[in-house]
Amino acid sequence: MINGSISAPVKGDWRDELLRYFGVDPTASWTTNVWVWTAIAFLFAALAYLSTAQRSDKERYPHPLPPRSTLGLFETLEHCNSIHFHEWSLDLARNQGKIVEYNFWPLIRARVIAVNDPKVARKILENPESSKPREFYDFFDGLLGGTGFISEEGDRYKHPRKSVSIGISHSNMDDMLTKMHAVMDQWITDNLGKNQGDVSNIDITVEMEKATIQSIGKIAFGYDFSTEEIERTLHNIFKIADEFGRACEKNPVRKSPIGVFLWAAKREASLCVQDIRRLVQNVLEAHQKKSVDEQKKVIVLNELNTPGSFALVELAKNKDVQTRLRQELRSASADPTDKKRLVDNSLLKRVIRETMRLWPVAAGGGARVIPQDMVVTSSDGLGGERLMTIPKGTIAMMNSYPIMRDKDTFDRPDEWLPNRWECPSQDMNTAFFPFMVGRRSCPGQLLAMSESEVFLARLVMDYEWSLVKETQPEYNITLMIMGTILQAMKVG
Structure with missing residues (x-):
């Protein structure tokens, strides 16, 4: 100026x-x-x-590719590795479309899509040429110290799978169920009241985890874990899942060898892995005369406890269903160990099925590599449908949680309604696959279903369950309700 x-x-x-x-x-x-x-x-x-x-x-391509998610790379990673991943995946399916491309580039070079359309997901899973993407199984390989039953492909998977199938044949499964009953008897004696009117408060998830670990030792290896070993194993499992299953996925540097030197939590988790390996080695050495086939039975027991935990919580919140189930079970059989008569109860089967639909253990589902171009019809997230092409080489993630809460398949999908399974539609059966389907489905699903039914029947027959403290489910490799407290009262 x-x-x-x-x-x-x-x-x-x-x-x-x-x-x-x-x-x-x-x-x-x-x-x-x-x-x-x-x-x-x-x-x-x-x-x-x-x-x-x-x-x-x-x-x-003859038709448009799946639309891209509106979320960027870092926001997508944050949600995918969150304890609320199941809720986010449901929101994504309902608001952006049942088939949506994740923004993982440049972290993952391949195209990665969420496939939450039940029919398309089943078609992909049932394709024998679909394979597991190596990128998505680093957690299990890191935990096992190399590829294992969960992440192997080809003959290296087929042979162990065949061994497991033999291990859970009808003759062997009866023996396994008998041993499981012994574990359950001991668990009931240690944790629940013996006389009418006795009341016990338990953290249902933690106690079921303990029972499962003891079952694995007794059934698969004839080994009785001490209380200290069970407590230590639980601590190690949760630490490992938190570090390798979530923290390392958020920050790829933590996956590398230098991660052990930069993060104390990574060092602690690595020590937990070593501790579990030492314990497993001790169990195997004590059981060295057993056959490999029998040892592999351990794989099928991983999902026995969580469906029962969620079912008990739902029954505690729905006392009318619980009372009716108890009456039907008691009228069918006065003997709680009469497995056949117990599991023949139709209401019991509906309760288990609806619980697995609403609260699938493997809420994250599974991932597959698309072997050839696919043309599919799916919801566009705007109330309509469209044809789209899923290119060869795409990694498809089938998330059980949104698939089994599909609004186009299930009426009132977010509610626990066991009677919906009295006369299910074909679409409902198509959308129901808590253990996945196809050649990579859980080999122990029949045993898991059977044992869940027996487990739940025995606890409902003799005890009335009430909710003392409810916590929200969290996703960390599996869906769990940590900290939920139930009250069990012995009834006459």
């Missing part, structure tokens, strides 16, 4: 103005301008690549 007036801006040479238009400061050092031009070049290259890729996709 000179003599009270505002001076006019001085215009530079037209070439300087042109340089400024493209982000180059004529007065800046040449090194600064090199970085600016490099960034601009990368931006144009990226735009050109994306434009070419989009044109190529339109020319190659």
Whole structure:
């Protein structure tokens, strides 16, 4: 400002103005301008690549590809590794579409999509050529110290699978159920009241986890875990799941060998892995005369406890169903060990089935690599349907939680309604696969269903269950209700 007036801006040479238009400061050092031009070049290259890729996709595929999620890479990673992943996946399916592409690039080079359409998901899972993506099973390989039964493919998977199938044949399964009853008898004696009117408060998930660990030892290996071993194993499992199952996925650097030196939690989890391996080695050495086939029975027991935990919580919240179930069970058989008569109860089967639908243990479902281009019809998230192409090589994630709460398949999908299974539609049966389907489905699902029914029947026949403290389910490899307290009162 000179003599009270505002001076006019001085215009530079037209070439300087042109340089400024493209982000180059004529007065800046040449090194600064090199970085600016490099960034601009990368931006144009990226735009050109994306434009070419989009044109190529339109020319190659007869129908549009699955729409992209509106969430970016880091937000997607945050949700996928959250304890509330199951709720987020349901929200994604209902608001953005049942088939949506995740934004995982450049972390994962392959196209990754969420497939929460029941019919499309079943079609992918039942395709014998669909395989498991290696990228998604680092957790299990890290835990096992290499590939194992869960993540193997080809003959290295088929042979153990066959061994497990033999291990849970009808003759062997009867023996396993008998041993499980012994574990349950001991658990009831240790945790629940013996006389009419006796009341016990228990953390249902923790106690069922303890019972499952003891069952694995006794049934698969003839080994009785001490109380200290069970407590230590539970502590190790939760630490490992929290670090390798969630924290490492949020931060890829934690997966690398240097992660042990940078994060104390990673070091602690690694020590927990070593502790579990030592315990397993001790159990195997004590059981070295047993056959490999029999040892592999341990695999089928992983899902016995959680369905029962959720079922007891739902029955505690729905006393009318609990009372009716108790009356039907008692009228069918006065002997709680009469497995056949107990599990023949239709209401019991509906309770278990509805619990597994609403609260699937493996809420994250499974992932498969699409072996060839697929043309499918699915909801577009806007109340309509559209044809779309799922390209070969795409990684499809089938999430059980939103699939079995599909609004187009189930009436009032977020409510626990056992009677919906009195006369289920074909679409309902298609959407129900808590153990997955196809060649990679859980080999022990029949045993898990049978044991869940017997377990629940025995506890409901003699005890009235009430809810003392309810916590929200959390997803950490499996869906669990940590901290929920139930009260069991012995009834006459």
